[in-house]
Amino acid sequence: MLTYTLSDQKEPLYQNLARHIRQDIQAGKLRKTEKLPSKRALARNLGVSTITVENAYGQLMEEGYLYALPKRGYYVSDLTDLEKVNRRAAASEARESVIQKEEEPGEDCFDFSSGRTGTANFPFSVWSKMMREVLSEKENELLRVSPCGGVWDLRSAIADHLASFRGMSVHPGQIVVGAGTEYLYGLLIQLLGHDKIYCVENPGYPKLRKIYESNQAACVLADLDGSGMRIDQLEQAGADVAHISPTHHFPTGIAMPISRRYSLLAWANEKSGRYIIEDDYDSEFRRKRRPLPTLQSIDAGGKVIYLNTFSRSLTSTIRISYMVLPVSLAERFYRELSFYSCTVSTFEQYALAAFIHQGYFERHINRMRLYYKRKRASVLEAFADELKDGRYEIVEHDSGLHFLIRLKTEKSDEEIQRELAEKNIRILSVRDFEMREPKRSSHLFLCNDANLDLEQLPEALRKLNRVLS
Amino acid sequence: MLTYTLSDQKEPLYQNLARHIRQDIQAGKLRKTEKLPSKRALARNLGVSTITVENAYGQLMEEGYLYALPKRGYYVSDLTDLEKVNRRAAASEARESVIQKEEEPGEDCFDFSSGRTGTANFPFSVWSKMMREVLSEKENELLRVSPCGGVWDLRSAIADHLASFRGMSVHPGQIVVGAGTEYLYGLLIQLLGHDKIYCVENPGYPKLRKIYESNQAACVLADLDGSGMRIDQLEQAGADVAHISPTHHFPTGIAMPISRRYSLLAWANEKSGRYIIEDDYDSEFRRKRRPLPTLQSIDAGGKVIYLNTFSRSLTSTIRISYMVLPVSLAERFYRELSFYSCTVSTFEQYALAAFIHQGYFERHINRMRLYYKRKRASVLEAFADELKDGRYEIVEHDSGLHFLIRLKTEKSDEEIQRELAEKNIRILSVRDFEMREPKRSSHLFLCNDANLDLEQLPEALRKLNRVLS
Numbered sequence: 001m002l003t004y005t006l007s008d009q010k011e012p013l014y015q016n017l018a019r020h021i022r023q024d025i026q027a028g029k030l031r032k033t034e035k036l037p038s039k040r041a042l043a044r045n046l047g048v049s050t051i052t053v054e055n056a057y058g059q060l061m062e063e064g065y066l067y068a069l070p071k072r073g074y075y076v077s078d079l080t081d082l083e084k085v086n087r088r089a090a091a092s093e094a095r096e097s098v099i100q101k102e103e104e105p106g107e108d109c110f111d112f113s114s115g116r117t118g119t120a121n122f123p124f125s126v127w128s129k130m131m132r133e134v135l136s137e138k139e140n141e142l143l144r145v146s147p148c149g150g151v152w153d154l155r156s157a158i159a160d161h162l163a164s165f166r167g168m169s170v171h172p173g174q175i176v177v178g179a180g181t182e183y184l185y186g187l188l189i190q191l192l193g194h195d196k197i198y199c200v201e202n203p204g205y206p207k208l209r210k211i212y213e214s215n216q217a218a219c220v221l222a223d224l225d226g227s228g229m230r231i232d233q234l235e236q237a238g239a240d241v242a243h244i245s246p247t248h249h250f251p252t253g254i255a256m257p258i259s260r261r262y263s264l265l266a267w268a269n270e271k272s273g274r275y276i277i278e279d280d281y282d283s284e285f286r287r288k289r290r291p292l293p294t295l296q297s298i299d300a301g302g303k304v305i306y307l308n309t310f311s312r313s314l315t316s317t318i319r320i321s322y323m324v325l326p327v328s329l330a331e332r333f334y335r336e337l338s339f340y341s342c343t344v345s346t347f348e349q350y351a352l353a354a355f356i357h358q359g360y361f362e363r364h365i366n367r368m369r370l371y372y373k374r375k376r377a378s379v380l381e382a383f384a385d386e387l388k389d390g391r392y393e394i395v396e397h398d399s400g401l402h403f404l405i406r407l408k409t410e411k412s413d414e415e416i417q418r419e420l421a422e423k424n425i426r427i428l429s430v431r432d433f434e435m436r437e438p439k440r441s442s443h444l445f446l447c448n449d450a451n452l453d454l455e456q457l458p459e460a461l462r463k464l465n466r467v468l469s
Numbered sequence: 470m471l472t473y474t475l476s477d478q479k480e481p482l483y484q485n486l487a488r489h490i491r492q493d494i495q496a497g498k499l500r501k502t503e504k505l506p507s508k509r510a511l512a513r514n515l516g517v518s519t520i521t522v523e524n525a526y527g528q529l530m531e532e533g534y535l536y537a538l539p540k541r542g543y544y545v546s547d548l549t550d551l552e553k554v555n556r557r558a559a560a561s562e563a564r565e566s567v568i569q570k571e572e573e574p575g576e577d578c579f580d581f582s583s584g585r586t587g588t589a590n591f592p593f594s595v596w597s598k599m600m601r602e603v604l605s606e607k608e609n610e611l612l613r614v615s616p617c618g619g620v621w622d623l624r625s626a627i628a629d630h631l632a633s634f635r636g637m638s639v640h641p642g643q644i645v646v647g648a649g650t651e652y653l654y655g656l657l658i659q660l661l662g663h664d665k666i667y668c669v670e671n672p673g674y675p676k677l678r679k680i681y682e683s684n685q686a687a688c689v690l691a692d693l694d695g696s697g698m699r700i701d702q703l704e705q706a707g708a709d710v711a712h713i714s715p716t717h718h719f720p721t722g723i724a725m726p727i728s729r730r731y732s733l734l735a736w737a738n739e740k741s742g743r744y745i746i747e748d749d750y751d752s753e754f755r756r757k758r759r760p761l762p763t764l765q766s767i768d769a770g771g772k773v774i775y776l777n778t779f780s781r782s783l784t785s786t787i788r789i790s791y792m793v794l795p796v797s798l799a800e801r802f803y804r805e806l807s808f809y810s811c812t813v814s815t816f817e818q819y820a821l822a823a824f825i826h827q828g829y830f831e832r833h834i835n836r837m838r839l840y841y842k843r844k845r846a847s848v849l850e851a852f853a854d855e856l857k858d859g860r861y862e863i864v865e866h867d868s869g870l871h872f873l874i875r876l877k878t879e880k881s882d883e884e885i886q887r888e889l890a891e892k893n894i895r896i897l898s899v900r901d902f903e904m905r906e907p908k909r910s911s912h913l914f915l916c917n918d919a920n921l922d923l924e925q926l927p928e929a930l931r932k933l934n935r936v937l938s
C-alpha cells in the first residue's frame with residue numbers, strides 16, 4: 001500500500017498527495033499499468049478523507065499520469081517516453097553548473113572611462129510626482145494598449161522637443177518609441193532588410209557591430225577622417241546603410257561639418273534602398289552655442305533615420321529611446337511591423353510625456369549642462385595640479401560628458417593600461433574602439449568626466465603621473 | 470546687403486540671424502564662394518551689435534556653412550552636394566504623404582474575441598504604493614544599471630513565485646527579464662540561431678510566425694491532434710525548435726497530456742541543438758485545481774525554455790516578461806548576448822519585485838480568478854437566456870480568459886462573420902488561426918469573456934441568434 005507522510009503546509013492536502021504519487025511515477029517506483037489502491041483503501045491508510053484521494057486521483061488523471069477503467073479502478077499510464085527522459089537525466093546529473101549572481105564589476109577600481117551616465121542628479125522627486133499624477137489622472141489611458149509606435153502623448157511631446165531643441169520638423173506619426181536604442185536597431189534591421197549591408201564607424205562602438213552580426217546582417221567598417229565617416233570607404237564596402245553619430249562621434253569627438261553631411265545625403269540619394277542612421281545620442285550636452293543641425297533636418301529625400309535616447313539624458317536606468325522615420329519608412333513600419341507591441345510600459349510613457357510637456361525635461365537638461373560644465377572645470381583643475389606639464393594635452397571636444405587626453409609617452413597604449421591596471425585604475429584608449437587590425441597606439445585616452453569621483457581623482461592622477469615618468 | 474527681420478523670440482538673436490543666413494545658403498540664395506558683408510557693416514544694417522554678427526558667423530563657420538579668409542572676410546562654403554540634395558527635394562515635394570494619428574480600432578463595435586486582458590481590476594493603489602516605496606527606498610539600486618538579465622531582486626522574486634506556484638526549481642541566474650515576450654523571442658532567435666528551423670502550432674498565433682519570419686528564421690507548421698502538437702509533423706518538417714503552449718493552447722484550448730509532454734521531451738533529447746519553447750502565458754488563470762506541471766519542470770536534459778509574461782496576469786500596459794533558460798543556454802546567453810542592456814526600466818523591475826515579494830501578486834491572481842469565474846457564470850447565463858437551445862454548444866476549456874462556442878449552422882464561418890459584421894459585431898473563428906490552406910469551417914468561435922461588456926452582451930447575442938436562424 002502507498003504510504004506517504006502528508007505535510008500540512010499551505011498546499012491543499014490533495015495536491016500534496018498528488019505530488020507524492022506523481023514523483024513516484026516519474027521516478028519509476030510506480031510502474032506503467034500498475035493498479036493503484038482504491039480511494040477508500042488509500043484514504044484509510046493515510047488517515048485522510050476519501051474526497052482528498054478522489055481529488056488527487058482526479059488531478060493526476062487530468063495530467064495524464066493515471067487512467068481509470070470503469071468499475072475496476074485507477075492505473076498508472078504507459079508513458080513510453082518517460083524512461084528515455086529519465087535515462088538522459090541520470091547522464092546529465094554528472095555535469096554540474098552553477099550560474100553565480102553576477103558581481104558588480106570592479107567596484108573598488110577607479111575608472112576614467114566608465115560609460116555610465118551620472119545619475120546622482122536624476123530629479124527623483126519630480127519623476128515621482130509625474131508618476132503619481134499619471135497614476136491618478138490617466139487611469140483610463142493607462143488601461144489602453146499602447147499603439148506599436150508608442151502613446152500619442154509621448155510622441156507629440158518628443159516632436160515638440162525636437163522642434164524647439166533641434167529645429168526639426170517631425171510629425172508624431174514618424175516617431176517610434178522603444179525600450180532602448182539597441183532594441184530599435186533590431187527593429188530597423190527588420191524594416192530595412194537583413195540583406196542590406198550596414199556600415200559603422202571605425203573607430204566606434206564595438207557593440208553596434210555585435211548587434212548587426214547577432215541579427216545576421218552584414219556589417220562593414222568605414223574609417224574616419226577629420227570630418228567623420230569616409231564616403232570613399234562607404235562606397236568601396238558596397239554599403240546600403242551608413243550608421244553614424246555626426247553630432248559627436250564616439251570616442252573621437254568629431255563633429256561632422258555641413259559639407260560632409262551634404263555629401264553623405266548625396267550618397268544616400270544616389271540609389272534607392274540607401275539610408276543613413278543618425279544617432280544623436282548626446283546632443284543635449286553639447287557645450288558651446290547650439291548643436292549642429294541634424295542630418296534629419298536637412299534631409300529632403302527621406303533618407304535619414306534619426307535616433308535618440310532618454311537613457312543618456314535622464315538616467316541610464318530608464319529604458320526609453322525613439323527613432324524618427326522618414327514618412328515612407330514610417331508607412332512601411334506600420335504596414336509590416338505593427339504586429340509588434342510597444343516595448344515601453346504606458347506608465348513610463350505617460351510619465352515621460354508629462355515630464356517633457358511641463359518643461360521639466362528642458363530644465364533638467366539646462367541644470368545638467370551647468371553641472372557638467374562645473375564638473376569639467378574641476379576635473380581639468382585636478383589634471384593641471386597633479387600631472388606634470390608637457391606630459392599630457394587635453395583634447396577638449398564639445399561634449400559635456402567626455403573628453404580625450406593625449407599622453408606624451410614612448411609607452412604603447414597597452415603598456416600604459418597594463419601599468420595602470422596594476423594600480424587598480426582602468427582607462428580606455430581610442431585604440432580600444434578600433435575594430436580592425438593593425439591597431440596603432442593612439443596615445444589618446446578617454447576620460448568620461450561626467451561620472452568621475454572628484455575625491456579619488458587626485459590620487460588616480462598621481463598614479464598616472466608615476467606611470468608616465 | 471543682407472537684410473533680415475530678426476524676431477525677438479526666446480531664441481538668442483545670434484541664433485536667429487544664423488538661421489536666416491543658413492536658410493539662404495540652403496535655398497541657394499547665397500551662393501558658393503560668395504562674400505558676406507563685414508561684421509560691422511551687417512551689424513549696422515540690421516541694428517544689432519557686432520558681437521551678435523560675430524557669434525552668428527562663428528556658429529555658421531563651425532557648422533561648415535561659411536569659411537573665413539584672414540584679413541579678407543567671410544565666404545559661403547562650396548557645398549558641392551547641396552545642389553543634388555536640393556534637386557532631390559524639389560522632386561519629392563510632389564509626393565505628399567500624411568501619417569494620420571492611428572485611431573482606436575472599432576470603438577463602437579462589439580467584439581467577442583478582443584484579445585485585451587481585463588485591466589479594470591488592476592490594483593492601482595497597491596502598484597502606486599510599490600512605486601513610491603521603490604522611489605524612496607531603492608534610490609541607490611535604481612541608479613545602478615540593470616544586469617542584462619534583469620535586476621536580481623526581480624529574478625529572485627520570479628524564481629520564488631515559480632517554485633510556489635508552478636513547482637519549478639529555478640535558479641534566478643537562469644531567468645532573463647525583457648520588455649515583452651515578443652522581444653524575448655527575438656533574443657531567442659539570436660541565441661539558438663537564425664539557421665534553426667522553428668515550428669509553431671497550427672492553428673495558433675499568426676503573430677509568432679510573423680516574428681520568426683521578420684527575423685529571417687525559417688518557420689514551419691505542425692498541426693495539432695487532441696493532445697497538442699503532432700510529433701510526426703514536427704519530424705517531417707525537419708524542425709529544430711518546437712514552440713508550443715502546452716498548458717493551454719490558443720485558440721483550441723487543448724491542454725497537452727503528460728504522455729505527449731514526455732514524447733516531446735524525448736524528441737528534443739534525440740539530437741543536440743533541439744529545443745522546446747514553452748509559452749505558459751495564462752497558466753495563472755486555469756480554473757480547476759492546479760495547473761498541469763510545466764515541461765520545464767520535468768525536463769532533465771536542459772531542453773526546455775520556459776516563457777511567461779506579467780502583461781497577461783497584471784495588465785497588458787505593463788511590458789515585463791521573462792524566460793527561464795536551461796543552464797547551458799543561460800551560460801551561452803551571458804557569454805554571447807550580455808552586451809544587450811535589459812529592456813525594462815529598473816523602476817518597474819523593483820516595483821514588480823516588491824509586488825511579488827510582499828504577496829500582492831498572489832493575492833491579485835486569486836482575486837482575478839474569482840472575478841473571472843463569476844464573469845464566466847454571468848456570460849454563460851446570458852448565452853442560455855438569449856440563444857435558442859440546440860443552436861450552440863459551449864466548449865468550456867480550462868482557462869478563465871476565454872472559451873469556444875460551437876455554432877450549429879449550415880453557414881460557413883465566413884458567412885457568419887460577414888453577417889455579424891453587418892450588425893457591427895466582431896467574432897473570430899478557430900479557422901482564422903489556421904495558417905495554411907485549405908482552411909475548413911470549424912464552426913468554433915472564440916469568446917474572450919474576460920473582457921466582455923456584460924451590458925451589451927444580451928443585445929449582441931440576440932443579433933447572433935438572428936444570424937443563426
